[in-house]
Amino acid sequence: MKKLLIAAAFYAGFATIAAQTATPNDKDQKTWYHKDYATTKVYGVNTENAYKFLESKGLKPKTVVVGVLDSGVEVDHPGLAKNMWKNPNEVPNNGKDDDGNGYVDDIFGWNFLGGKNADIDVDNMEVTRVVKKYQSVFEGPDSAKNKENQAKMPEEFVMYMKSKEVFTKKSQEAKQNVQLYTMIKNSIPDMVKLLGDKTLTKQNLSTIKPSTQQEAMAMQVLAQVSNDPQVVGKSAAEVKTYMDAQMKEALDYFTPQAEKGYNLDFDPRKEIVGDNYDDYSEKNYGNNHYEGPDAKHGTHVAGIIAGLPNGSEPQYGVASRVAKIMTVRAVPDGDERDKDVANAIRYAVDNGAKILNMSFGKPVSPGKNVVWDAFKYAESKGVLLVKAAGNENEDIAEHQYFPTNYKSTTDEKPFVNNMIVVGSNTNDANALKSSFSNYNKKMVDVFAPGSEIYSTVPDGKYEYLQGTSMASPVVAGASAVLLAYMPNLKPEQIIESLVNTTNASTNNGFENLSRSAGVIDVAKAAEYAYKNFYKAEVPKKSTKKPVKKTKVK
Numbered sequence: 001m002k003k004l005l006i007a008a009a010f011y012a013g014f015a016t017i018a019a020q021t022a023t024p025n026d027k028d029q030k031t032w033y034h035k036d037y038a039t040t041k042v043y044g045v046n047t048e049n050a051y052k053f054l055e056s057k058g059l060k061p062k063t064v065v066v067g068v069l070d071s072g073v074e075v076d077h078p079g080l081a082k083n084m085w086k087n088p089n090e091v092p093n094n095g096k097d098d099d100g101n102g103y104v105d106d107i108f109g110w111n112f113l114g115g116k117n118a119d120i121d122v123d124n125m126e127v128t129r130v131v132k133k134y135q136s137v138f139e140g141p142d143s144a145k146n147k148e149n150q151a152k153m154p155e156e157f158v159m160y161m162k163s164k165e166v167f168t169k170k171s172q173e174a175k176q177n178v179q180l181y182t183m184i185k186n187s188i189p190d191m192v193k194l195l196g197d198k199t200l201t202k203q204n205l206s207t208i209k210p211s212t213q214q215e216a217m218a219m220q221v222l223a224q225v226s227n228d229p230q231v232v233g234k235s236a237a238e239v240k241t242y243m244d245a246q247m248k249e250a251l252d253y254f255t256p257q258a259e260k261g262y263n264l265d266f267d268p269r270k271e272i273v274g275d276n277y278d279d280y281s282e283k284n285y286g287n288n289h290y291e292g293p294d295a296k297h298g299t300h301v302a303g304i305i306a307g308l309p310n311g312s313e314p315q316y317g318v319a320s321r322v323a324k325i326m327t328v329r330a331v332p333d334g335d336e337r338d339k340d341v342a343n344a345i346r347y348a349v350d351n352g353a354k355i356l357n358m359s360f361g362k363p364v365s366p367g368k369n370v371v372w373d374a375f376k377y378a379e380s381k382g383v384l385l386v387k388a389a390g391n392e393n394e395d396i397a398e399h400q401y402f403p404t405n406y407k408s409t410t411d412e413k414p415f416v417n418n419m420i421v422v423g424s425n426t427n428d429a430n431a432l433k434s435s436f437s438n439y440n441k442k443m444v445d446v447f448a449p450g451s452e453i454y455s456t457v458p459d460g461k462y463e464y465l466q467g468t469s470m471a472s473p474v475v476a477g478a479s480a481v482l483l484a485y486m487p488n489l490k491p492e493q494i495i496e497s498l499v500n501t502t503n504a505s506t507n508n509g510f511e512n513l514s515r516s517a518g519v520i521d522v523a524k525a526a527e528y529a530y531k532n533f534y535k536a537e538v539p540k541k542s543t544k545k546p547v548k549k550t551k552v553k
Helices: 047-056 126-138 143-152 154-186 188-195 202-206 213-225 236-261 296-306 338-350 368-380 468-485 491-499 507-512 522-532
Strands: 064-070 109-111 323-329 355-358 384-388 419-425 446-449 453-457 461-465
Touching: 047 468, 047 522, 064 296, 064 338, 064 468, 109 338, 126 143, 126 154, 143 154, 154 188, 154 236, 188 213, 188 236, 202 213, 213 236, 296 323, 296 453, 296 461, 296 468, 323 338, 323 468, 338 355, 338 368, 355 468, 384 468, 384 491, 419 468, 419 491, 446 468, 453 468, 468 491, 468 522, 491 522
Parallel strands: 064 323, 064 355, 109 323, 355 384, 384 419, 419 446
Antiparallel strands: 453 461
16 A cells, blocks of 8 residues: 555544654755764664765675666656666667567556556555455355355455454544544634634643634644644744645545545456456556656655755755666555566566565455565565565554565564565654554564655655655665675675664664664665675686787788
């Protein structure tokens, strides 16, 4: 699922949602995730010192292609255009499959969410699809047949019951949230009226006496909003602008869920994509609409990995000097489908990506075996998979978050050695874990900055977003830096280098939230990899026989 995290949670009793805040407009905040913990005590990833160390050893980088498996990327964004991968064997826009890979005009990547005439924007949730498929099988009108099917398909039945539970809970929550944020949106005029010519401060609010129930509700919201440093002291007009934006974000997030994501009768796949969805072996479908209807999430992720400084914008990706972005669109507004994920992995691997970023996930996975086969394929080709841990603030050993590199949560080790799972941290050492981040001491490998991350978004713009979706590309970028300067590194060596060199913390039990007990440090990881794994490339000897010179008589 595309994890666009909503603006500040309003008052308790309404809802609790993860924050996406618009942080003050200063360079220091926009680039905080690059900071060196040793000198600033901010848990950034020490980007600049990594480059300095590697270059001090006389190493010369080779370009690393990073596949962004996501919602799409604005390939002509000024902060990304120069760092986009281009298929060297494809002639642009000639309507031919020049390289014979089965995909026509795939210059920057591919879109598995499109057809001849359209692209999927909103899709339903995986639990919705499972309930729709198995409801009549396990809970049909014939109780004897139901029991027979349950006995014949025990794994599917367990998945169905889990899906039904999640579907029932989340569909109701989505509807309630639409009602909630519509109500708050409708109360914004009352907020403006109550503030009048006053600025938003707790002291000023204490002097305002609401006269109606609606005004009382507006005051409750204002009281909560006044806790946000970015709004304190603002005028009524500025508060209105802020609230309008927050409510739009919230309603844009929850309305599609309520109307389509948890709607058993909604399924855009057949009409738009036109593939035989149940045929997991099918791979040649989609189009080259790299951006798709909404590329905000994917464009933001791409910028964290390889964004370049643009004009007055100081934002740059961790691997901006060494990486190229290949975009593979496989994540709609809703849950990604296993068939698309597996095909996206194989496409990226076959076309030269050495690192794949996967900022998505869901609670059930009907086609998990197909995805796991793709994991093994990537492993066989020496490709590193970087995966977001998820944004439910849950222990992923208790609440699985697919796709996962553990076939069972009780397994001692993952079944592949090429995946690193990433949780999200803040820039506050005293509250280091992002409030939304999933965690587990065995199944989450490292943490990386994911709160209030400034990066590229469509229309040539920039925004702060947050989520493990943002932490994962920080690690993908860090991995690209290591691999660019030390091309002989294997995925498991990159993972070991990052895990064994984190800046650890014991605040609030942070040491128990991941295998590494800390936040990655690219410079330390570079030193570790150089010391333990680096091998200088030996120039290949020519196999050509020397040409004998004949004397001219």
